[in-house]
Amino acid sequence: MSAKILALDTSTENCSVALMINDQMFTRSEVAPRDHTKKILPMVDEVLKEAGISLHDLDALAFGRGPGSFTGVRIGIGIAQGLSFGAELPMIGISTLAAMAQACYRVNQSGQVVTAIDARMSEIYWAQYIRQDDGGWSALLMSDSQGECVIPPQELVDNVLTSEGLWVQAGTGWAAYHETLSHLPLNMQSSDILYPEAQDIAVLAQLEWNKGNTVNAEQASPTYLRDKVTWKKLPGRE
Template sequence: MSAKILALDTSTENCSVALMVNGQTYVRSEIAPRDHTKKILPMVDEVLKEAGISLNDLDALAFGRGPGSFTGVRIGIGIAQGLAFGADLPMIGISTLAAMAQGTYRVNAHTNVACAIDARMSEVYWGRFTRQDDGNWGVADSECVIPPAELVEHTQSDSLIWGHSGTGWDAYSDEFSGLALQLEKSDVLFPEAQDIAFLAQFEWENGNTVQAEEASPVYLRDKVAWKKLPGRE
């Protein structure tokens, strides 16, 4: 029997919540780049009411741990921690890039996925994933922040068809044009909470949870992001 998991993500322009319970998934999702703090909790209330359960009925709370917008990732983990503390729930952090890989499979049936989120500053958050027999994802390229030109220089060709997802492809289309991979465009631009909830089931089954105070984000560009804040070194 699958775990009852609430998932949320605010790491990109997309704001999304999903509740996976009793074989059903309840979803809310909206592109709202400046309204995450206004949208996310009402979405949580809506999916809980639709499913007819409360936070205290859940087994775990999953969240998009990044990479993504520095502010967005902080908002997401802060709200997730608050909910988890209130209901005494363990937490599960899921890579937003892996979630996009799952989304690309869900939407376009790609089993090999190259994910690139526009990270600004002429860089992308990058990762490549291959779907395993059990439905989980193996890592072909570990997540990193990197200029597209470096990817083009170091990526070797193979015989696979790679579905590509994320905002980085359009943002740096010229730079990516020389990438030595066979690519097919997908319809996925952002991570979705329903895919985070799906991946969180694997982590739950393997006992990979943390207490709320131990939940941590992944920025990939920690020093640069913190230096943007006044008084930070």
């Protein structure tokens, strides 16, 4: 059964909203690194008006749960929770890395995707995905049994799982650490997919809806991957 799903994402420099109703997709997307809070709700209003429905007509609200910018992820989940509370909608969190893999499939039917978002502090958010028969994505596990991780590029080169076939690159990490990541022992091809998009989050959320994988607004949670932030103390501070 196809659900009416509103999806939004502010986890990276890109800000996007999508409304999926059966085979129709209403979308808004803009790279606006500092204007997420100004852009996202007007985008929501626009897609709802274009489709001729209200929040109360929806079945679920999906959001990009991260990883990505700490501030961006918090903005996205906070706005999504507010909309969900107001309309009493269940929520579905989708990995931003998996959403980029889905974008590669949408654009060029790629079934093997390596995703890398620049995580700053000389690290990347990383996952290596293979598309499954049901349309979902499975992340290959690293040596520490993690599918998605935050990792220094050189450490990734030393520990990545070598796999056959062509792997399509997605994300901002490839440009940020091009020299180091070019040494990965994989047959790779670049793509134009830099950021997660709400329309791909909506597609993956439909799969989760079909499985009954929803949560209440108060249970919705982000995925940061990085447990702590390394920072230098200012002079004179303890």
